[in-house]
Amino acid sequence: MLLLSLIIAHLLADFYLQTDRMVQDKLKNLKKHILHHFLVNTIVLAAGWLFFYQQNDPVMTVIWPMLFITATHLMIDLLKIKLVDQFTASENMNKLWFFILDQLLHIFMLLIAMQLFYKITLVSNVNRFIQLLFEDGRQLDASSTILVIAIILILGTTVSGHIIRILLGSLPGQLLTFEGKYTFKNEFREPAYQKTSKSEKGLSEQYSYMIFNKHDMSRGKLIGYIERLLVILLTYYSSYPAIAFIVTAKSIARFKQMDDRDWAEYFLLGTLTSMFLGIVFGILLREIVN
Secondary structure (H helix, E strand, O other): OOHHHHHHHHHHHHHOOHHHHHOOOOOOOOOHHHHHHHHHHHHHEEEHHHHHHOOOHHHHHHHHHHHHHHHHHHHHHHHHHHHHHHHHHHHHHHHHHHHHHHHHHHHHHHHHHHHHHHHHHHHHHHHHHHHHHOOOOOOOHHHHHHHHHHHHHHHHHHHHHHHHHHHOOOOOHHHHHHEEEEEEEEEEEOOOHHHHHHOOEEEEEEEEEEEEEOOOHHHHHHHHHHHHHHEEEEEEEOOOHHHHHHHHHHHHHHHHHHHHHHHHHHHHHHHHHHHHHHHHHHHHHHHHHO
């Protein structure tokens, strides 16, 4: 339970307490970011000692783990900043792999902290997770179930949104504001030829307009969150055909914008990635909780 709480604390500090401005200049705001991790880890570790480990020395179960987790987080972030600036100038896939590796290293440090300060070995943690997934008759207690659900929801919303943004990169301004393409045709027929000739003569003009409009990015982010939450819920209940209606609704809402091929490919890649992550987290939730 303490490990699950520390994972939630990490996700909160990394994806909720860290603003977009802090992410853009992470080195400049690194002290503030580390302070957030220091505070949330201190709260979780202190609560864990108060409720479960009062018989243990608070220095060994609160102070040293907090310093270890915060210090390793700082070292990993410094290394990531240096490597990202050096190797991922324009490659979105490289940025994505660095992001995934960064998060896995942070989780690995939490597992090491459990082994060093709480005598919970890495092997036992991994074995327990595998048993939850594959053994018959598995059952989580109520508090652990709530924590697992919270982790899955955070992964399915904020973390998944961050992954999609990294994968897609920044959309050019003209596509970001593109609403659709409209064509108007104006025809003028000569009345003098209508009675004397079977053929029709006249003038025809055609106009094409590109419609642009400024989008509210927060609204799009909210739509993505709700979309993945619905996919997770439908996957949990094995209602896979219903997921198709979500894709259809999104396609209808963006029908005019599909006239632009670049925007259509961007939309398709984002939608497929969002659906894939939602289904994966839905299956994971079903296998762990049930």
